[in-house]
Amino acid sequence: MKIKTIQDIERLEDTPLEHRLRGLQSTYDVIRRAARESPEKPVFHFLKTGGMDEKAVDISYAFFVGRVTQTANLFHDLGVGSGDVVSYILPNLPETHYILWGAEAAGIANPVNPMLDRDHMTGIMNAARSKILVIPADRDIRQKIKHIKDHVPSLKHIIQLGNNSGADPGDDVIFYDDVIDHYADDRLDSGRVFHRDDVCSLFHTGGTTGLPKLARHSHYNEIANARMTGLAIGMTSEDISFCGLPLFHVNGAFLTGLACFMTGATVLLATAAGFRTPEVIPNFWKIVEKYRVTYFSAVPTVYSSLLRIDMGGADVSSLRVAICGAAPMPCDVIEKFEGATGLVLLEGYGMTEGAAVSSCNPLYGERRGGSVGFHLPYQQMKTVILDAEGHYLRDCKTDEIGTVVLKGPNVFSGYLQEEANRQIWVADGWFNSGDMGRQDEQGYFWLTGRTRELIIRGGHNIDPAMIENALMRHDDIMAVAAVGKPDSYAGEVPVAYVVLETGADRDISGLLEFAKNHIAERAAVPKEIYLIDDLPLTAVGKIFKPALKQDAIRRATLAALADFGPGLNISVEADKTYGTVTRVSNVPEERIRDIRNIMGQYAFHTIINDKK
Structure with a gap:
């Protein structure tokens, strides 16, 4: 049949x-x-x-x-x-x-x-x-x-x-x-x-x-x-x-x-x-x-x-x-x-x-x-x-x-x-x-996100704990959280958000080299490390990774649309249909098609010039 x-x-x-x-x-x-x-x-x-x-x-x-x-x-x-x-x-x-x-x-x-x-x-x-x-x-x-x-x-x-x-x-x-x-x-x-x-x-x-x-x-x-x-x-x-x-x-x-x-x-x-x-x-x-x-x-x-x-x-x-x-x-x-x-x-x-x-x-x-x-x-x-x-x-x-x-x-x-x-x-x-x-009315399923924290790079599952545990062995790191950043080729690449100890040297290249030498899987080595003052936390004190994920999506969107100049407004937010959406506004009419073609290379949903 x-x-x-x-x-x-x-x-x-x-x-x-x-x-x-x-x-x-x-x-x-x-x-x-x-x-x-x-x-x-x-x-x-x-x-x-x-x-x-x-x-x-x-x-x-x-x-x-x-x-x-x-x-x-x-x-x-x-x-x-x-x-x-x-x-x-x-x-x-x-x-x-x-x-x-x-x-x-x-x-x-x-x-x-x-x-x-x-x-x-x-x-x-x-x-x-x-x-x-x-x-x-x-x-x-x-x-x-x-x-x-x-x-x-x-x-x-x-x-x-x-x-x-x-x-x-x-x-x-x-x-x-x-x-x-x-x-x-x-x-x-x-x-x-x-x-x-x-x-x-x-x-x-x-x-x-x-x-x-x-x-x-x-x-x-x-x-x-x-x-x-x-x-x-x-x-x-x-x-x-x-x-x-x-x-x-x-x-x-x-x-x-x-x-x-x-x-x-x-x-x-x-x-x-x-x-x-x-x-x-x-x-x-x-x-x-x-x-x-x-x-x-x-x-x-x-x-x-x-x-x-x-x-x-x-x-x-x-x-x-x-x-x-x-x-x-x-x-x-x-x-x-x-x-x-x-x-x-x-x-x-x-x-x-x-x-x-x-x-x-x-x-x-x-x-x-x-x-x-x-x-x-x-x-x-x-x-x-x-x-x-x-x-x-x-x-x-x-x-x-x-x-x-x-x-x-x-x-x-x-x-x-x-x-x-x-x-x-x-x-x-x-x-x-x-x-x-x-699940829609005709029985089709649509994935909107993950409650588990796996990063999927080119079909390869990466446990963020592998990245976090390795980086936490660095003397200058106080806290770290790893998430997947959208990538037009690999789907996602791992990135790490790091809080340094007070007075530590802000040497990102040194941290990336440390990660390369201490993380078991080559695919899990973070492509980028972002230094931040504090990790977002839930009401009970757990790291709130959805906020970091939204930040990673925003960074990916900014990089993808960098050639369009600083006039675009970009925001990322939770959505009841798609899980997460990126909104790009203030886009000139003649550039909408170009931006749609670029953002179509990413798995997350993008809305352009939407009048909410």
């Missing part, structure tokens, strides 16, 4: 989800079924460089399921049971899929962002009590391994991709290529019987204390979301997805991974670094033409980059949909992208806690720019009013702003760290997303 309206979703739901998942208890079952139905069909086209003369490495579903089975048997041989954790620090390789799904078949997978510093990696693995770590043949990662080995007492084995050619004979490392073919590829040696509620993965997501939280996914969460997503965008076995987002993130792993395996589709793995590979963006349209890609998912920064690339007459008629959901997409970018390419761009909404996707604009219905569309089939989604302590008061009325809450088979059971589970559940098992939004 082609989804055009919310009523189409309701008709889809007349068929029980259990019927659509018949015979599937685990992600391993999904892969086995696809291999049984189409053994010789490519599951992956792997590009090593993204160059136009490159011939992709093709991997069949038959080989894939065999390698996943062998990998699970390797982990089992090393002592991994259903409750043990295998962490991996890997780029986007076919082997990464073998490790991820092999770990879920043997125990629990824990993907780790390779761009984190060693202390952050150590914190994640200690929280997970990782038993095995899988790493690439990468010198930078190897330099972090000794520290990790010395500080993660649960770690028993390290596996490195490749063989031991040229390795240090003193290394206590198992080389994947040297051992993997010793294991059976047609059965799980463990004899494991899967249950849908078995925990199968721990994906890390932004926390509130500087250390990422680990979201527990069950096999049912992941296979349900894969099927639900496939229904929402009409996936079939003929699809070829382009995977350019990282496989340590749910978008890459599930939307352009497991959802494809669910329908027997093919994945184009676009180099180890995905969209970060220098050749991928310039060659994107030619790659689409060559491999007949049908859909891809990307963050707003990628779409902005693609707009700068001449399509060069490439035949992209195979592409039926482009998806964006990791961060708010400016309406102007959506319009320009669709106008330049003739493609359908679907804006959606998802989170790690919901196993990737929770809502999406209808592919065959009206797409409303700025909206994140309808809830997925079989998942419930609504907005509610909570009291100051986060307790449920009532459901929101139509178009009334409230907290977005989720419930359904894709929604996780909670974080591994129990302290992180406080106040995440609203009455009757609804998950508090931490996002604010409204």
